[in-house]
Amino acid sequence: MSESKARELLARLRDAALDDLMHTSDEELRAEAHEDDEDLSRLAADFRCRISKRLGVTRPQRSTVDAKQTEAFRLSLLATAAKHLADAPNDSVTPEEMREIASEALLKLDDSCKSRYCSYVTFDWQSPRSTFGHDARLALAELLLSMYINESEEFDDLFPGSRAERVRALLRDAIHDPQISPFVSISLGTLVSTLCTLALGKASGFEFDPHQNAAQRNQLLRQIRVRKEWRAFRNLIAHQPELVTDSVDPSRAVSGLASMQAALARYRPDTIVAVAGGGEIVANFLCAQIGVDSRNYFVASRKHGEYVLDRELLAGSARKRMVIIDDISRTGSTLGSICNQTLGGIRSVELKTLALVCSGAATSYLRDSFLVLPLVAQSPNVSVPWDNKGSYRATRTNHVFGAERRSPLKVPKAFYERIYEGVST
């Protein structure tokens, strides 16, 4: 083949490949990128850096920003994202898609900042005026916060001197957001507890080193927590229940169980009554932990519309403090029925109830009888992370909840002890 023919053939082959490229959809290209392990974010970031250098387009100073142009850009950005959300029928937009739209919008904004075509500083993050819906705002907040946490030098450049303002704005937004606010109260509770611990420590004369590592910080917190001032403070706040939505995750379940154990250890009951089913799993575990004799352990199960114990309480025995244990109290009626009807005739005994998680209704109903309220659920259909038809079993290294059923919850004993240590000090 002559040289020119070879060249011409190569040109035609290239054109055919280009033609195919132009007929390949974005989705197909994305799939190819995934297959080829192409780092799209890096490719885009490199592109931005190279092009902004090459074009020599510099970010305008704050005073010279064309406010109208920037505002128009911002509004078009928000409008585009909002339109995407509004155009799609509600049932066809999955949370992942919303998240993707929101993240695209933010990346676009981020792109324009890094490319120095538009100033970020005028971006208005006041959600009440924003055209974004809750989900998009939540996704944006998550993205912004994760970016803030994983900030790079480039990101540092984006927020000249305004990080604190940005975070304050995000917090304000979060507190006013009905979806986020329950989590805010939980997180703020933890934060307040830690801050108060540190403040009490400082007041008690502990030395704080700003360069201390995590182990040193934990050591300091332990030292503070053994002081009587902290115990008094803890008594004020420790019994505040933690809020959950409609399911209890394993880590909250462990914290809740530890709180229950700590409360039982302080109360020292002489009799335990477990509600048959899920209550038995929790009660078996707690009895094993605090060492309740099997003679003082009873099970209440429902028969002919009312709860009866598995055997009779021995007449004349010196029972003074009795605790009825369940895993979930959805309405409070089960615990109430056992308190008032099954055991209601025993006047000399002090009756307390204990459940890992209670609904708001159950909390109101049994308000005075709870020994402790570890978790309060927003939904009465709340669930725990084990099958309540299973049982509790201890292995050499694990506590197993929902044993003999599918997907039991295994909690390493060492881990539980560490959590309990934190709760009981």
Next chain:
Amino acid sequence: MQDGDGVSGPPSGFATADEVLEAIEGLTEIKKLRLMKAARICLDGSEYADPRELVDQAVSTPYFAARGEGGRRWPKGTDFVAFLVMTIRGLASDSRGSVVRRQSISTRVPTGDDGEERDLLDTIQHATPSIEDSELEKQRIEERRLDEEAKLAQVEQLCANDPQIGWIVKGIKEGKTAREVQRISGMSKLEYDTAHRRWRRKSEELFPARRKS
């Protein structure tokens, strides 16, 4: 107004520098990937050492052109990415052409009435090309020829390994339409499309000396 004339007012239909910037801002990750892939396909035989150089040159061309600094302007009615891909193709082709032209520029010019050709360089004292330059030029031509042969050998190898790609390449060589290739090869439309896509993806990998990104 001619292309590239001044900065006072672009002809209607061509984007301004601000509009080009806005279009560049609007390039999503996937669009940037598409440009990069186009550059990988077009890079072969050009003077560009890296697809990124080709992409950067293509993207900056309409911006500088809109500012009156010469080059291809972006007609606003055209899709920006399609315009950029065609610019990438054009830049690579020009670059390839310039190599070829440089290789084939003759220093022999007709002189006098008899039409006899004499070497222009012979008339310029002290300007005789050095033996090293001539040798380097010959070497470059030879390298290019070998490169093209190697590339075609790779294509042949690819066709031998994947007969369906073989039909695609044969169709391109002989200028056949997609339907004709499907008919003579017995491929369904789906098989043809899939094979065509495989060819495109392989063509991005045919230049191992070049960096992928």
